[in-house]
Amino acid sequence: MIKKLFYFLFLIFILVPLSFYGYSQDLDRNKLKEFDGSGYRKDIRVYSLGSIDYIEDDSDFMFISLSDDINLYDKEYKERVFLIPSGKRENYKKKEYLLTDSYRAKFFSEVGISEDDTVFIYDYEKNYLKSFPISSLKALAVVNPYSSGDGPFYLSDYMFGFKLDSKIIKDHPSSLVYIGKENPFVQEQLTPLFWNKIDEQDFPVLDEDDEITAVAFWGNMDSLKKVDSYLAEANDFRFFIQNYTNKDKSKLIQSDEIIARHLIILDSNSNIITNEIEGIAEGDMFYPLNSLNNKDEFIYQWTGKILKNEPPVVFGFKSSSFSCTPIFRFMHPVHDYFVPRCDARH
Numbered sequence: 001m002i003k004k005l006f007y008f009l010f011l012i013f014i015l016v017p018l019s020f021y022g023y024s025q026d027l028d029r030n031k032l033k034e035f036d037g038s039g040y041r042k043d044i045r046v047y048s049l050g051s052i053d054y055i056e057d058d059s060d061f062m063f064i065s066l067s068d069d070i071n072l073y074d075k076e077y078k079e080r081v082f083l084i085p086s087g088k089r090e091n092y093k094k095k096e097y098l099l100t101d102s103y104r105a106k107f108f109s110e111v112g113i114s115e116d117d118t119v120f121i122y123d124y125e126k127n128y129l130k131s132f133p134i135s136s137l138k139a140l141a142v143v144n145p146y147s148s149g150d151g152p153f154y155l156s157d158y159m160f161g162f163k164l165d166s167k168i169i170k171d172h173p174s175s176l177v178y179i180g181k182e183n184p185f186v187q188e189q190l191t192p193l194f195w196n197k198i199d200e201q202d203f204p205v206l207d208e209d210d211e212i213t214a215v216a217f218w219g220n221m222d223s224l225k226k227v228d229s230y231l232a233e234a235n236d237f238r239f240f241i242q243n244y245t246n247k248d249k250s251k252l253i254q255s256d257e258i259i260a261r262h263l264i265i266l267d268s269n270s271n272i273i274t275n276e277i278e279g280i281a282e283g284d285m286f287y288p289l290n291s292l293n294n295k296d297e298f299i300y301q302w303t304g305k306i307l308k309n310e311p312p313v314v315f316g317f318k319s320s321s322f323s324c325t326p327i328f329r330f331m332h333p334v335h336d337y338f339v340p341r342c343d344a345r346h
Contacts, residue, residue, distance in 0.1 A: 028206075029206075029208055030206050030208070030210055030211065030212050031211050031212070032211070032212050032213075032214040032221070032277070033211040033212065033213050033214065034214060039334060039335045039336035039337055040336070040337065040338070040339070041336055041337065041338040044307065044338040045069070045178070045179075045341070046176045046177060046178050046184075046338065046340050046341070047064050047065065047066065047176070047177040047178075047179075047340055047341045047342070048065075048172075048175070048176070048177070048324065048340040048341065048342035049062050049063070049064060049121070049164070049169065049172035049175050049177060050062070050063045050064075050065060050172075050342070050343070051063070051166070051172065052142055054095075054145060054148045055095050055096050055142070056095075057096075058096060059166075060166050061163050061164060061165060061166050062163075062164040062165070062166050062168075062169045062172060063140070063142060063159070063161055063162070063163060063164070064119070064161045064162045064164065064177050064179075065159040065160070065161040065341075065342070065343040066111045066113075066160055066161045066162075066179075066341075067158075067159045067160050067161065067343045068341040068342075068343060069110070069111040069112070069341070070083075070107075070110050070111060070160055072155055072156060073156075079155055081106070081110060082155065083099060083103055083106055083107050083110070083141060083155075083160060084097045084099075084103070084141050084155065084158065085097060085098075085099070085100070085103050091152045092151060092152055092153040092154070092155070092157075092158075093151050093152055093153075094151070095142065095143040095148060095151070095153070096140060096141070096142050096143070097140065097141040097158075098138060098139070098140060099139040099140060099141060099160075100139075104139050107139055107160055108139075111160075113134065113179050113180075114134075115134060115135045116133075116134075116135070116181075117133075117134045117179050117180055117181060118131050118132065118133055118134060118179070118180065118181065118183075119131060119132045119133075119134050119137065119162065119177065119178075119179050120177070120178045120179075120180075120183050120184070120185065121169060121175055121176070121177050122175065122176050122177075122178070122185040122187070122306075123174050123175050124174055124175075124176060124185075124190055124302070124306055125174040125190070125299070125302070126174070127187060127188070127189045127190070129183065129185060129187055130168075130169070131183070132164075134162070134179060137162040137163065137164065138162065138163045139160075139161070139162055139163075140160070140161065140162070140163050141158040141159070141160050142158060142159050142161075143157050143158055143159075144157060144158065144159050144343065144345055146345060159343050176306070176340055177340075184307050184308055185306060185307065185308070186305045186306060186307065186308055188304060188305055189304070190302040190303065190304035190306070191234040191235055191302065191303050191304050192234075192290055192299045192301065192302055193232040193234055193239055193289075193290055193301040193302065193303055193314075193316075194232055194290050194291065194292045195230040195231065195232045195239075195241065195289040195290060195291065195292070195301075196230065196231050196232070196292065197228060197229070197230055198229050198230060198231045198240075199229070200226065200229050200242075202229065202231070203229045203240055203242050203264075204240055204264050204266065204272075206272075206275070210272065210275060211275075212262070212275055212276060212277050213275065213276040213277070213335055214276070214277055214279075215276050215277070215278040215279070223246055223247055223248065224244040224245070224246065224247070224259070224260060225244065225245055225246070225247045226242060226243070226244060227243040227244060227245050227258065228242075228243050229241065229242050229243075230243075230289055232289075232290075232301070234303050235303060235304065235312065236267065236268040237265055237266065237267055237268070237273070237303070237331065238265070238266045239263070239264075239265050239303075239314070240262075240263070240264040240265075240266070241261055241262070241263055241289065242261070242262040242264075243258045243260075243261055244258065244259060244260040244261070244262070244277075245257060245258060245259055246259055258286045259279060259280060260277055260278065260279045260280075261277065261278050261286060261317065262276070262277045263275075263276055263277075263278065263317070265314065265331060272333070273331050273332060273333060274314075274329065274331060274333070274335075276335070278317070278318065280318065281320075281322075282322070283320055283321030283322045284318055284319065284320050284321070285318065285319050285320075286317065286318050287300040287301070287316060287317060287318060287319060288300065289301065299316075300316040300317070301314070301315070301316040301317060302314070302315060302316055303315075303331070306328065310330065311330045311331055311332050312330075312331045313328040313329060313330055313331060314329050314331055315327060315328045315329060322344065323339075323344050324339045324340055324341060324342035324344045325339070325342075326339075326340075327339055
């Protein structure tokens with residue numbers, strides 16, 4: 001029963017991939033506007049790749065989890081669909097089950113795919129695309145890593161998806177997966193954002209009626225202190241960052257901890273494309289900003305077009321232990337975004 005309740009709470013969590021909190025206050029002279037996450041693009045169904053290395057009788061392999069698209073429980077929290085071929089419904093013994101015949105067909109029906117679809121795997125950092133007919137891939141039920149001890153297992157302990165040989169797909173952190181008839185990826189090399197430190201007075205001055213969107217931020221704005229400002233330029237856009245810390249250092253984990261970031265993006269005509277301040281929740285951490293002086297280090301922030309018929313995106317500002325990342329923000333005032341589905345249960 002505990003596992004059932006846990007999985008129900010997990011389903012609620014994944015239906016809204018990000019938790020957004022707004023706080024009705026002012027930043028300097030500008031009003032903060034609550035962002036409730038309504039811009040999440042559910043129509044963009046892309047997935048992350050994961051690594052499975054804890055199945056004793058199987059070598060390591062890559063896995064595409066489609067569990068976020070399956071509702072295992074009905075409104076009364078009772079199990080509504082059973083996809084595993086053998087065993088009692090609450091007494092599964094194995095960590096891995098192959099889905100074949102009617103079970104594979106039921107899985108396909110639940111997630112809305114067909115045997116004539118193609119799996120497209122796009123590495124957006126390397127601008128490299130691989131594709132496989134979905135009919136060539138094994139469909140599996142695999143125990144999730146947080147329930148991978150000794151059984152028996154519940155239905156809710158399993159992830160449902162496709163197995164990929166790790167020899168074919170090795171580097172996966174920057175890969176996006178799409179399943180369908182046509183390749184949705186633009187396949188244009190993204191541009192890394194390299195940041196220069198600027199004086200505070202060079203940060204854009206907003207008009208009094210310009211509202212700032214508050215993303216994942218709550219607390220007292222008066223407790224914040226400006227730290228430093230940065231500028232990056234790419235593809236005829238200018239990206240400005242203003243970092244904030246807490247005035248009370250006793251509340252910081254580290255003395256140089258950044259607890260909020262104000263991001264402003266201007267187009268070539270100095271129109272505001274994005275104007276938001278973002279905070280951090282439990283399990284979150286702001287990534288370092290890419291430096292022109294350290295181009296050989298890992299690159300976090302990128303911009304450019306990823307999907308056909310969609311605006312360019314910017315991403316790579318924050319990590320999260322309890323939700324899927326990265327957050328791909330479309331660069332226009334609508335504040336919509338997409339996130340790869342990753343089965344982020346904990």
